[in-house]
Amino acid sequence: MFLYFLQPNLSVIGRRGRLNVMADKRLLLERCDTTETERLVVHLAKGPKGRLLPCSCLLRRKSLLGLIGTLIFCYFLIGRAEWARVLDLDGLHSDNYYTVHHSSDVPGMDGFLVYSNSCKIKEVDPYKPEVMRHFKRVKYVPCKKQPPLTYVQFNELSQSYFLSMNGSAFPHYKVGSSIHCCYMEVHRRNETEVAYSKCHRFTHQAVLPNTVEGIIVKCTSNNEQIYINGHATIPVKRDVQQRLRVSVDRKEKQRPPSVLMLGIDSISRANLIRAMPKTAQYLYDNEWFELAGYNKVDDNTFPNIMALATGYDLTSANRECSPYVVGGLEKCKFIWNLYGEHGYVTAYGEDAIQINTFNYLKEGFVKPPVDYYLRPYLSAAEDKLQRTIVMGLPHCLGYETAAEHVYDYAMEFTRRFRNDTYFGFFWTNTHSHSDISQTSSMDAYMVRYLERLVRQGTMDNSVVVFFSDHGLRFGPTRNTWSGHLEERLPAMFIWLPTHLRQAHPKIVEALHLNRNRLTTPYDLHMTLKHILALSGRTDGLESLGSAPSCPQCQSLLRPVPEQRACADVGIEDHWCTCWSYDKISTGSKQTKQLALHVVSHINEFVHGFRNGSVAKLCMPLTLSFVKSAYQAHRNALDPENMRTVRLTLVTLPSNALFEATVRHNQTDDSMTVTGSVSRLNMYIGESDCVLDSAAKKYCCCRKNKTKKG
Known part of the structure; x- marks a missing residue:
């Protein structure tokens, strides 16, 4: 007889197959043959991809020391963060984890989403501790406790929208001796402006004109506004109907897919x-x-x-x-x-x-x-x-x-x-x-x-x-x-x-x-x-x-x-996600040269952007330090003379954090920054002098320096 410490969604696997052990957050006793349990592993279904993690959680009967020792052994073997999923350590609460049953990796290549001689994309563990420490499930909260007073509904017979009062909602509002409601039509002027019509009064129901694609509704009682809401509509449009009729006239054998x-x-x-x-x-x-x-x-x-x-x-x-x-x-x-x-x-x-x-x-x-x-x-x-x-x-x-x-x-x-x-x-x-x-x-x-x-x-x-x-x-x-x-x-x-x-x-x-x-x-x-x-x-x-x-x-x-x-x-x-990476020294001469090349690349981009109009607004950046450096594993079809290096680095004067990928040609020692350089930390208030998003993430406005000085 053996004692197992099990969590919901855990199961026990033996050489002869799966033992169906009910898991319900309690210590369970399960009889099984010793040959069946020589190589038991605990299947943490809430772990990365539901992988099998080795954990010899076998305890001798009536052995308290065995229980304690096994728990400690499992703790260190599968990792503190994984064990936290079971015991709710470090704020990693169990309600943060929901098992998703799927098979998205390459058949026969566990842990890879793509696997070929030219591209190997590793699957990302959604529940990796480095991410989960920042994740907390958020509860859905309705915007209002009471139901809306109005609704719109398309009438197929009249081919128009009706704006109607929701009679069952009245008890939820402070309605006095009378209530007055009206709606304003919303009309587009341009991308940044809309116009409103006068507020059209209605009582129980109103027919909306087909020129209206959105309305704002207001209701007052005893001279106090008790309700405001909006409704968008999909009204009948003649040009659209004509286009659809032409399509129908083609007498297609089968309706085309939408x-x-x-x-x-x-x-x-x-x-x-x-x-x-x-x-x-x-x-x-x-x-x-x-x-x-x-x-x-x-x-x-x-x-x-x-x-x-x-x-x-x-x-x-x-x-x-x-x-x-x-x-x-x-x-x-x-x-x-x-x-x-x-x-x-x-x-x-x-x-x-x-x-x-x-x-x-x-x-x-x-x-x-x-x-x-x-x-x-x-x-x-x-x-x-x-x-x-x-x-x-x-x-x-x-x-x-x-x-x-x-x-x-x-x-x-x-x-x-x-x-x-x-x-x-x-x-x-x-x-x-x-x-x-x-x-x-x-x-x-x-x-x-x-x-x-x-x-x-x-x-x-x-x-x-x-x-x-x-x-x-x-x-x-x-x-x-x-x-x-x-x-x-x-x-x-x-x-x-x-x-x-x-x-x-x-x-x-x-x-x-x-x-x-x-x-x-x-x-x-x-x-x-x-x-x-x-x-x-x-x-x-x-x-x-x-x-x-x-x-x-x-x-x-x-x-x-x-x-x-x-x-x-x-x-x-x-x-590109087709490579895996190995960590390399951030302090080596070669890494520093690559980082300086990235900073120079950013400065040149800003200097030349919009014919130099942005350069006079932004201060040149200088390298502060390299935070991390990784070199890609070459895939079988990659050129042998090319290194691909990913760097994260910090620049002055604003402590901007950037990520860049550099191709280093080892034949002629040339370096090329590929793609745009990523900005990893926020820059709100730092680059307000630039309105173009392409240059904004690289700019530290000169006026900011003046204010600080």
């Missing part, structure tokens, strides 16, 4: 599993296709979204359709424009208007880029509704979070056009942008949301992409080894409707195969074109062209070559 893009900013694949385990498990359990080797191609949101939306890298995008010039963005054909030209209705929604992808330190769009554009309504909501701020971004806007306004809009858009063809792109920043923990508050909500889409019938004829742009780019977790990898490996899942799976088994086979291949946003761009080609409304995928900045990139609905290197698919070394 596309729904659901994006979450700054959430890595690992943080999806860590912070949104219920959502991750839902995706795995319901046969979504994961792209586990999906690697970002540049630093922040804009270039990664431009890669998938236009096929351009940052340099090409700035040249072809500069976002810094009024009307510049209109010069590029976005993927939603392409869908619109082929009979699809289009929509775009994004929360946190100040940091919107196409507006932060940019000019945005002169005209709405899509048929249904949420930005004007959210501008009004942030302006008029009761607002709370979390991590520097809007959280609650009236009765819902800013993100929920976007999700509601996406739900209504897909509901309104469920019998037509649409392309919807919906992006949220507010619950994920600034912290690894905050997005955990939306986990259960997101599962319910995806289930609602299923019940609504959205998934029956829509290809759905659930994705991100990159992992967290700032803060204490980013400074860790895990954070370095997480930042470069965003979440990526694709849903295919059943009828598409049945009609195209080779696509299903390709998506299964591509799970463990190196993939990029350029591939996603080509995938979206491939889906459009499946509509039968084009002359085939080839007629839609390649991704301009990555002509060798391809649709993910076809098998991706196994021997893919980052250089083959438009990924600079700095963003």
Whole structure:
């Protein structure tokens, strides 16, 4: 008879297989044959990837000393942090860990997401202690305790929206002898301004004109405002209806698939599993296709979204359709424009208007880029509704979070056009942008949301992409080894409707195969074109062209070559996750030379930026010290004379923390900084003299020095 110390989700493994031992946080007695237990291991299901960790937790019967000794032995053998998961040491509370059952690594290559002669991407442990010490699950808290007084609903008969009072909500408000309600129409003036109509009075119900895409509602009683809320709508538009009618007149044998893009900013694949385990498990359990080797191609949101939306890298995008010039963005054909030209209705929604992808330190769009554009309504909501701020971004806007306004809009858009063809792109920043923990508050909500889409019938004829742009780019977790990898490996899942799976088994086979291949946003761009080609409304995928900045990139609905290197698919070394690294000396002469080259590179970039106009505003940087240095393991197909070194270094005068990747040619001793240099610590208030995001992260304004002096 043996005594086992077991935690929930622990099981005991022997040479003859698994012994089914019930685990319930208590000491259990289990009889078993000694030959069965010669090599027992404890399976910590909440450990990294559910790996088997050796721990000879065998105790002789009635042996208290054996119990104590074994616990101590296991503690040191599996590690303090792992043991903390069991005993809740060091603040690593067990409710922070949720097991996600999945198999994302390469078959036969445990611990790798991609494994080939040209690329080896290690899987990131979501629960690594260096990250978990900064993570704490956040509870979802409703923005208001009482239900809203009003709601809007589309009437199919009249083809209009009705604004109605919610009679059951009245008991929750201080309503006097009378109540007076009115609504203001929200109209877009430009990207930064909206206009409001006069406040139209209504009693129980009002029909909204089809020229209105958003309203703000107010109610007063006894001369006191007791209610304010907002509603976004998807009204009937003649030009959209005409486009859809033309498509119907084609008498297509089968309705082409629609596309729904659901994006979450700054959430890595690992943080999806860590912070949104219920959502991750839902995706795995319901046969979504994961792209586990999906690697970002540049630093922040804009270039990664431009890669998938236009096929351009940052340099090409700035040249072809500069976002810094009024009307510049209109010069590029976005993927939603392409869908619109082929009979699809289009929509775009994004929360946190100040940091919107196409507006932060940019000019945005002169005209709405899509048929249904949420930005004007959210501008009004942030302006008029009761607002709370979390991590520097809007959280609650009236009765819902800013993100929920976007999700509601996406739900209504897909509901309104469920019998037509649409392309919807919906992006949220507010619950994920600034912290690894905050997005955990939306986990259960997101599962319910995806289930609602299923019940609504959205998934029956829509290809759905659930994705991100990159992992967290700032803060204490980013400074860790895990954070370095997480930042470069965003979440990526694709849903295919059943009828598409049945009609195209080779696509299903390709998506299964591509799970463990190196993939990029350029591939996603080509995938979206491939889906459009499946509509039968084009002359085939080839007629839609390649991704301009990555002509060798391809649709993910076809098998991706196994021997893919980052250089083959438009990924600079700095963003590439295909190498493992060994630590090297930070004090060596060679390392210092590489670091000085990085600082010189930054200074030259700032000096030449915008014809030198920025250089006079910013102080030159000097090297303070090298914080860490790592050298990459060469893959089999890498050139032998090339070293790839990753450095983190601190510069003066502002103690800026940078991360850079340098290629050192050992034949001619030349050094090349690849990709842009990452800024790892915050620079709020330090570079206010520069408005361009490309140079802002490198600048320490001269006026700051004057103020300090």
